Amino acid sequence: MRKPLAAALLALALAGAGAAPAVAAPAVAGTATVTAAPAATAAAAGTATKDRTATIQAVDFAGTVSLSNCSGSVIRFPNSADSDPALVLSNGHCLETGFPGPGEVIVDQASSRSFGLLNSSGTRIATLRASKVAYSTMTDTDITIYQLTRTYAQIKSSYGISPLTVADTHPVAGTAIKVVSGYWKRIYSCNIDGFVYRLKEGDWTWKDSVRYTSACNTIGGTSGSPVIDNATGKVVAVNNTGNEDGERCTENNPCEVDASGNVTVRQGINYAEETYQIPACFGVGNKLNLNASGCVLPKP
Known part of the structure; x- marks a missing residue:
């Protein structure tokens, strides 16, 4: 969430956008989401049909x-x-x-x-x-x-x-999504992996957050990117953070907390906040x- 943009740029220069760790950025830096598109995201979600594929909306930068x-x-x-x-x-x-x-x-x-x-x-x-x-x-x-x-x-x-x-309805696990970064002018594709009861990062706690599949890697500059449902073209979440270093519940390293208080750390996994x-x-x-x-x- 608070990774300096300069560090993100250095990571891009040294490793390439696809290899940069996922993280949301600070007020002074931002958060960039870099996502590699899966070969068959809709099929991986188990929801694709010929009829549904025919209605998939073209997702671009407009708006x-x-x-x-x-x-x-x-x-x-x-x-x-x-x-x-x-x-x-x-x-x-x-x-x-x-x-x-x-x-x-x-x-x-x-x-x-x-x-x-x-x-x-x-x-x-x-x-x-x-x-x-x-x-x-x-x-x-x-x-x-x-x-x-x-x-x-x-x-x-x-x-x-x-x-x-x-969208004014709760997103669905497995949905094929695109994270569209106006800062980087890049579109990244993955799926909704599931939902997090509580996502804790430093002093902040977020409820019912979206967890991406591993293809969505975020770096400084894509904070605030709309998360768009491929099938409807509607916004279902807003990109915001990811666990960069494997630390537990610290800034730039959010942790998942379930309803029983159990904590899970998923290094390299990234998240968004629902908007419904x-x-x-x-x-x-x-x-x-x-x-x-x-x-x-x-x-x-």
Whole structure:
């Protein structure tokens, strides 16, 4: 989570992107996810059929963004309107003012942060700007949601780019996914290996995290990358961390804790935070309402 980007660049230079250890990056560095595509991800998941394969969505860079230290994406929810102010999703640890502390929740914080908007080929075609941090936390999950100064309709009219839709249902183990890094302009493929009751890293604990299969290796710069379901094209999680050195529950070395308190360390395995619970917390006009029915995000 906190690996300096300079170290990640050195690792890339010495070992190559595919050999770099998986890890999520700091607010000053970011987290890059580098994933080698399995030969038959859908088949490996045991869910592929000819009919389902025919409906697989093409996943590219359109709608993703690059931050100064991380990756992200322009998102909408199932009930968002084209006239709503657009939103950008990234990690809590990518917040420009520093990591939110354990138990800290930030809402409606002024921000003028800029984002590089990418087209389908990964070319930066525009700069978008935040009007505020709508929500940010590293408690239970690891997310920052920025509200932009432009609406979805304005972005579509100016640049031909539509937002990515956040799924409002829990992801499924075995699902073939892609992690799309706007920072690195790279797309990496693997599967959802399973879910972690509690993922603990340093002072932070996250609930019901996504564990990738080993093909997804993350390095500095892909923190905040959308995790996209190949079959639906929807965002099901946001990339955030991985165990780099095999240490137990330390920064850059998250550990898995089950419901009985048993701890498992998986060196080289990487993780994301689910996003299905977010849509219930945003209502008409993409306004945050942490008291809305079904909203379970932590409150300030």
